[in-house]
Amino acid sequence: MDNFTVGVVVFPGSNCDRDVSWALEGCLDIRTKYLWHESSDLSDVDAIVLPGGFSYGDYLRCGAIARFSPLINALDEFVKSGKRVLGICNGFQILTESGFLPGALVANKNLNFICDDVELDIVSSKGGWFNNVDEKQTIKLPIAHGEGRYHCDSDTLKKLVDNELIALRYKNNPNGSSFDIAGITNEKGNVLGLMPHPERACDETIGGTDGLFTLKSLILK
Amino acid sequence: MDQFAVKVFVRLRPSVLDPAGEATKSASIKLGAEGIKSLRIGKMIEVKIEGNGENEVRGKIDLLCDRLFANTVIEDYEYSLEKL
Numbered sequence: 001m002d003n004f005t006v007g008v009v010v011f012p013g014s015n016c017d018r019d020v021s022w023a024l025e026g027c028l029d030i031r032t033k034y035l036w037h038e039s040s041d042l043s044d045v046d047a048i049v050l051p052g053g054f055s056y057g058d059y060l061r062c063g064a065i066a067r068f069s070p071l072i073n074a075l076d077e078f079v080k081s082g083k084r085v086l087g088i089c090n091g092f093q094i095l096t097e098s099g100f101l102p103g104a105l106v107a108n109k110n111l112n113f114i115c116d117d118v119e120l121d122i123v124s125s126k127g128g129w130f131n132n133v134d135e136k137q138t139i140k141l142p143i144a145h146g147e148g149r150y151h152c153d154s155d156t157l158k159k160l161v162d163n164e165l166i167a168l169r170y171k172n173n174p175n176g177s178s179f180d181i182a183g184i185t186n187e188k189g190n191v192l193g194l195m196p197h198p199e200r201a202c203d204e205t206i207g208g209t210d211g212l213f214t215l216k217s218l219i220l221k
Numbered sequence: 222m223d224q225f226a227v228k229v230f231v232r233l234r235p236s237v238l239d240p241a242g243e244a245t246k247s248a249s250i251k252l253g254a255e256g257i258k259s260l261r262i263g264k265m266i267e268v269k270i271e272g273n274g275e276n277e278v279r280g281k282i283d284l285l286c287d288r289l290f291a292n293t294v295i296e297d298y299e300y301s302l303e304k305l
Protein backbone atom coordinates (compact mmCIF):
# COMPACT_ATOMS: atom_id res chain seq x y z
CA MET A 1 0.00 0.00 0.00
CA ASP A 2 3.09 2.25 0.08
CA ASN A 3 2.32 5.45 1.92
CA PHE A 4 -1.39 5.52 1.15
CA THR A 5 -3.02 6.95 4.26
CA VAL A 6 -6.69 6.97 5.18
CA GLY A 7 -7.82 9.80 7.44
CA VAL A 8 -10.33 8.69 10.08
CA VAL A 9 -12.25 11.70 11.32
CA VAL A 10 -12.89 12.04 15.04
CA PHE A 11 -15.76 14.20 16.22
CA PRO A 12 -16.75 14.61 19.85
CA GLY A 13 -19.06 11.61 20.17
CA SER A 14 -17.60 9.44 17.39
CA ASN A 15 -17.34 5.87 18.65
CA CYS A 16 -16.44 3.75 15.61
CA ASP A 17 -13.24 5.62 14.75
CA ARG A 18 -11.03 3.03 16.43
CA ASP A 19 -12.95 0.14 14.87
CA VAL A 20 -12.38 1.63 11.42
CA SER A 21 -8.71 2.15 12.14
CA TRP A 22 -8.38 -1.40 13.51
CA ALA A 23 -10.04 -2.87 10.41
CA LEU A 24 -7.90 -0.85 8.00
CA GLU A 25 -4.59 -1.31 9.80
CA GLY A 26 -5.02 -4.77 11.27
CA CYS A 27 -6.99 -6.53 8.56
CA LEU A 28 -5.88 -4.71 5.44
CA ASP A 29 -2.48 -3.26 6.28
CA ILE A 30 -3.61 0.22 5.23
CA ARG A 31 -2.11 3.10 7.15
CA THR A 32 -4.54 5.39 9.00
CA LYS A 33 -4.37 8.74 10.67
CA TYR A 34 -6.93 10.20 13.07
CA LEU A 35 -8.13 13.63 12.03
CA TRP A 36 -9.61 15.81 14.76
CA HIS A 37 -12.72 17.57 13.44
CA GLU A 38 -11.20 21.00 14.00
CA SER A 39 -8.38 20.29 11.58
CA SER A 40 -8.82 21.51 8.03
CA ASP A 41 -5.49 20.28 6.72
CA LEU A 42 -6.21 17.23 4.58
CA SER A 43 -2.95 17.40 2.63
CA ASP A 44 -1.40 14.21 4.00
CA VAL A 45 -4.35 11.85 3.63
CA ASP A 46 -5.41 10.09 0.43
CA ALA A 47 -8.94 9.05 1.45
CA ILE A 48 -11.25 9.83 4.33
CA VAL A 49 -13.65 7.83 6.49
CA LEU A 50 -16.37 9.55 8.50
CA PRO A 51 -17.02 6.88 11.13
CA GLY A 52 -20.15 5.98 13.06
CA GLY A 53 -21.13 7.27 16.45
CA PHE A 54 -23.05 10.20 17.84
CA SER A 55 -21.19 13.32 16.76
CA TYR A 56 -22.11 16.24 19.03
CA GLY A 57 -24.54 13.94 20.83
CA ASP A 58 -26.83 13.93 17.78
CA TYR A 59 -28.04 17.35 19.00
CA LEU A 60 -30.62 19.08 16.80
CA ARG A 61 -30.45 16.32 14.16
CA CYS A 62 -27.90 13.55 13.57
CA GLY A 63 -24.95 15.09 11.75
CA ALA A 64 -26.38 18.63 11.80
CA ILE A 65 -23.72 20.18 14.01
CA ALA A 66 -20.80 18.17 12.62
CA ARG A 67 -21.55 19.70 9.26
CA PHE A 68 -20.14 23.03 10.47
CA SER A 69 -16.78 21.69 11.60
CA PRO A 70 -13.65 23.02 9.85
CA LEU A 71 -12.89 19.53 8.56
CA ILE A 72 -16.25 19.17 6.79
CA ASN A 73 -15.74 22.61 5.26
CA ALA A 74 -12.43 21.43 3.85
CA LEU A 75 -14.04 18.25 2.51
CA ASP A 76 -15.59 19.99 -0.50
CA GLU A 77 -12.23 20.54 -2.15
CA PHE A 78 -11.14 17.00 -1.26
CA VAL A 79 -14.25 15.48 -2.87
CA LYS A 80 -13.95 17.67 -5.97
CA SER A 81 -10.38 16.45 -6.44
CA GLY A 82 -11.82 12.93 -6.85
CA LYS A 83 -10.42 11.49 -3.64
CA ARG A 84 -12.56 8.94 -1.83
CA VAL A 85 -14.82 9.60 1.12
CA LEU A 86 -16.68 6.86 2.96
CA GLY A 87 -19.39 7.80 5.47
CA ILE A 88 -20.55 5.00 7.74
CA CYS A 89 -23.75 5.35 9.80
CA ASN A 90 -23.33 8.73 11.54
CA GLY A 91 -20.83 9.50 8.75
CA PHE A 92 -23.62 8.90 6.20
CA GLN A 93 -25.89 11.21 8.20
CA ILE A 94 -23.19 13.90 8.13
CA LEU A 95 -22.75 13.49 4.34
CA THR A 96 -26.48 14.03 3.75
CA GLU A 97 -26.71 16.96 6.19
CA SER A 98 -23.78 18.65 4.48
CA GLY A 99 -25.17 18.09 1.00
CA PHE A 100 -22.49 15.72 -0.33
CA LEU A 101 -25.22 13.12 -0.77
CA PRO A 102 -28.95 13.72 -1.37
CA GLY A 103 -31.79 12.84 1.00
CA ALA A 104 -31.84 12.56 4.78
CA LEU A 105 -31.85 9.93 7.53
CA VAL A 106 -34.69 10.01 10.02
CA ALA A 107 -35.98 7.94 12.96
CA ASN A 108 -36.52 4.23 12.26
CA LYS A 109 -40.12 3.45 11.44
CA ASN A 110 -40.55 1.24 14.52
CA LEU A 111 -38.64 3.73 16.75
CA ASN A 112 -36.31 0.96 17.93
CA PHE A 113 -32.57 1.25 17.96
CA ILE A 114 -31.81 -1.71 15.68
CA CYS A 115 -28.67 -3.72 16.25
CA ASP A 116 -28.58 -6.67 13.87
CA ASP A 117 -26.93 -8.33 10.90
CA VAL A 118 -28.73 -7.56 7.65
CA GLU A 119 -28.67 -9.00 4.17
CA LEU A 120 -27.98 -6.44 1.48
CA ASP A 121 -28.31 -6.51 -2.27
CA ILE A 122 -25.52 -4.84 -4.18
CA VAL A 123 -27.39 -2.68 -6.68
CA SER A 124 -24.62 -0.63 -8.22
CA SER A 125 -20.88 -0.83 -8.06
CA LYS A 126 -20.45 2.78 -9.06
CA GLY A 127 -17.07 3.90 -7.81
CA GLY A 128 -15.96 0.28 -7.40
CA TRP A 129 -16.98 0.11 -3.73
CA PHE A 130 -18.62 -3.29 -4.17
CA ASN A 131 -16.93 -4.70 -7.26
CA ASN A 132 -16.49 -8.44 -7.19
CA VAL A 133 -17.32 -9.15 -3.61
CA ASP A 134 -16.40 -12.71 -4.51
CA GLU A 135 -18.95 -12.43 -7.31
CA LYS A 136 -21.68 -12.28 -4.70
CA GLN A 137 -24.63 -10.01 -5.29
CA THR A 138 -25.69 -10.21 -1.65
CA ILE A 139 -23.61 -9.39 1.41
CA LYS A 140 -24.25 -9.47 5.14
CA LEU A 141 -23.23 -6.52 7.31
CA PRO A 142 -24.11 -5.35 10.83
CA ILE A 143 -26.34 -2.33 11.42
CA ALA A 144 -26.68 -0.35 14.65
CA HIS A 145 -28.81 2.76 14.43
CA GLY A 146 -31.90 4.53 15.72
CA GLU A 147 -32.12 7.03 12.87
CA GLY A 148 -31.34 5.15 9.69
CA ARG A 149 -34.53 5.48 7.69
CA TYR A 150 -33.41 6.93 4.38
CA HIS A 151 -35.85 9.51 3.08
CA CYS A 152 -35.91 11.49 -0.15
CA ASP A 153 -38.58 12.98 -2.42
CA SER A 154 -39.75 11.17 -5.53
CA ASP A 155 -37.67 13.32 -7.92
CA THR A 156 -34.50 12.55 -5.97
CA LEU A 157 -35.36 8.85 -5.89
CA LYS A 158 -35.82 8.83 -9.65
CA LYS A 159 -32.45 10.53 -10.08
CA LEU A 160 -30.82 7.97 -7.77
CA VAL A 161 -32.31 5.10 -9.76
CA ASP A 162 -31.68 6.58 -13.23
CA ASN A 163 -28.06 7.42 -12.46
CA GLU A 164 -27.32 4.15 -10.67
CA LEU A 165 -26.45 5.91 -7.43
CA ILE A 166 -28.07 3.34 -5.15
CA ALA A 167 -25.27 1.13 -3.92
CA LEU A 168 -27.04 -1.11 -1.41
CA ARG A 169 -30.64 -2.11 -0.67
CA TYR A 170 -31.89 -4.04 2.35
CA LYS A 171 -33.32 -7.44 1.52
CA ASN A 172 -35.69 -7.15 4.50
CA ASN A 173 -36.02 -3.44 5.11
CA PRO A 174 -35.49 -3.08 8.89
CA ASN A 175 -36.11 0.65 9.34
CA GLY A 176 -38.64 1.81 6.73
CA SER A 177 -36.10 3.36 4.34
CA SER A 178 -37.47 4.62 1.02
CA PHE A 179 -36.95 2.01 -1.68
CA ASP A 180 -35.08 -0.17 0.89
CA ILE A 181 -32.04 2.09 0.49
CA ALA A 182 -29.07 1.27 2.74
CA GLY A 183 -26.31 3.12 0.89
CA ILE A 184 -25.82 5.59 -1.97
CA THR A 185 -22.97 7.23 -3.87
CA ASN A 186 -22.54 10.66 -5.42
CA GLU A 187 -22.60 10.94 -9.21
CA LYS A 188 -18.85 10.71 -9.55
CA GLY A 189 -18.82 7.60 -7.35
CA ASN A 190 -16.02 8.79 -5.06
CA VAL A 191 -18.35 9.42 -2.10
CA LEU A 192 -20.22 6.50 -0.53
CA GLY A 193 -22.57 6.76 2.43
CA LEU A 194 -24.11 3.68 4.05
CA MET A 195 -25.87 2.82 7.30
CA PRO A 196 -24.36 -0.69 7.71
CA HIS A 197 -20.91 -1.01 9.30
CA PRO A 198 -18.35 -2.67 6.99
CA GLU A 199 -15.63 -2.18 9.64
CA ARG A 200 -17.48 -4.60 11.92
CA ALA A 201 -17.35 -7.34 9.30
CA CYS A 202 -13.66 -7.68 8.57
CA ASP A 203 -12.74 -10.82 10.49
CA GLU A 204 -14.35 -14.26 10.49
CA THR A 205 -14.01 -14.53 14.26
CA ILE A 206 -16.36 -11.60 14.80
CA GLY A 207 -18.96 -12.61 12.31
CA GLY A 208 -17.89 -12.26 8.71
CA THR A 209 -15.66 -10.55 6.20
CA ASP A 210 -18.18 -8.98 3.83
CA GLY A 211 -17.03 -5.51 4.84
CA LEU A 212 -13.43 -5.99 3.78
CA PHE A 213 -13.84 -5.18 0.12
CA THR A 214 -15.57 -1.87 0.71
CA LEU A 215 -12.83 -0.69 3.05
CA LYS A 216 -10.18 -1.95 0.68
CA SER A 217 -11.82 0.08 -2.09
CA LEU A 218 -10.64 3.24 -0.32
CA ILE A 219 -7.30 2.78 -2.03
CA LEU A 220 -8.77 2.63 -5.54
CA LYS A 221 -7.87 5.57 -7.74
CA MET B 222 -29.68 48.04 18.19
CA ASP B 223 -33.08 46.45 18.68
CA GLN B 224 -33.56 43.19 20.50
CA PHE B 225 -36.06 40.59 19.36
CA ALA B 226 -37.46 37.38 20.82
CA VAL B 227 -37.93 34.81 18.10
CA LYS B 228 -39.80 31.53 18.31
CA VAL B 229 -38.94 29.09 15.54
CA PHE B 230 -41.18 26.08 14.89
CA VAL B 231 -39.63 23.18 13.00
CA ARG B 232 -41.94 20.43 11.76
CA LEU B 233 -41.47 17.27 9.78
CA ARG B 234 -42.92 17.76 6.32
CA PRO B 235 -46.37 16.18 5.90
CA SER B 236 -44.91 13.58 3.53
CA VAL B 237 -42.43 12.33 6.16
CA LEU B 238 -43.68 9.62 8.51
CA ASP B 239 -43.44 10.67 12.18
CA PRO B 240 -43.20 7.44 14.21
CA ALA B 241 -42.71 9.34 17.49
CA GLY B 242 -45.92 11.25 16.77
CA GLU B 243 -47.72 7.98 15.99
CA ALA B 244 -46.52 6.42 19.26
CA THR B 245 -47.63 9.49 21.22
CA LYS B 246 -51.00 9.43 19.47
CA SER B 247 -51.41 5.81 20.50
CA ALA B 248 -50.54 6.67 24.14
CA SER B 249 -52.96 9.61 24.05
CA ILE B 250 -55.77 7.30 23.02
CA LYS B 251 -54.81 4.87 25.80
CA LEU B 252 -55.03 7.79 28.24
CA GLY B 253 -58.65 8.13 27.21
CA ALA B 254 -58.43 11.21 25.00
CA GLU B 255 -61.06 10.94 22.28
CA GLY B 256 -61.23 12.41 18.83
CA ILE B 257 -57.49 12.66 18.05
CA LYS B 258 -57.20 12.55 14.27
CA SER B 259 -53.53 13.26 13.96
CA LEU B 260 -50.56 14.00 16.20
CA ARG B 261 -47.15 15.09 14.97
CA ILE B 262 -44.14 16.18 16.97
CA GLY B 263 -41.94 19.14 16.07
CA LYS B 264 -39.39 21.37 17.74
CA MET B 265 -39.56 24.90 19.06
CA ILE B 266 -36.40 26.96 19.26
CA GLU B 267 -36.31 30.25 21.18
CA VAL B 268 -33.74 32.82 20.15
CA LYS B 269 -33.00 36.28 21.54
CA ILE B 270 -31.20 38.28 18.93
CA GLU B 271 -30.04 41.85 18.31
CA GLY B 272 -30.05 43.69 15.03
CA ASN B 273 -30.71 46.93 13.21
CA GLY B 274 -34.44 46.60 12.73
CA GLU B 275 -36.79 43.76 11.94
CA ASN B 276 -35.68 43.23 8.35
CA GLU B 277 -32.06 42.61 9.29
CA VAL B 278 -33.08 40.21 12.05
CA ARG B 279 -35.44 38.34 9.72
CA GLY B 280 -32.53 37.91 7.32
CA LYS B 281 -30.41 36.36 10.06
CA ILE B 282 -33.21 34.07 11.25
CA ASP B 283 -34.01 32.96 7.70
CA LEU B 284 -30.39 31.92 7.25
CA LEU B 285 -30.33 30.06 10.57
CA CYS B 286 -33.58 28.25 9.80
CA ASP B 287 -32.61 27.31 6.28
CA ARG B 288 -29.05 26.19 7.01
CA LEU B 289 -29.13 24.90 10.58
CA PHE B 290 -32.39 24.75 12.55
CA ALA B 291 -34.27 22.79 9.86
CA ASN B 292 -33.19 20.27 7.26
CA THR B 293 -35.47 21.33 4.43
CA VAL B 294 -35.24 17.88 2.85
CA ILE B 295 -37.47 16.60 5.64
CA GLU B 296 -38.63 19.63 7.62
CA ASP B 297 -40.57 22.90 7.22
CA TYR B 298 -40.14 25.89 9.49
CA GLU B 299 -41.92 29.06 10.46
CA TYR B 300 -41.23 31.67 13.10
CA SER B 301 -42.75 34.52 15.01
CA LEU B 302 -40.81 37.57 16.06
CA GLU B 303 -41.46 40.00 18.88
CA LYS B 304 -39.56 43.25 19.51
CA LEU B 305 -38.43 43.48 23.14
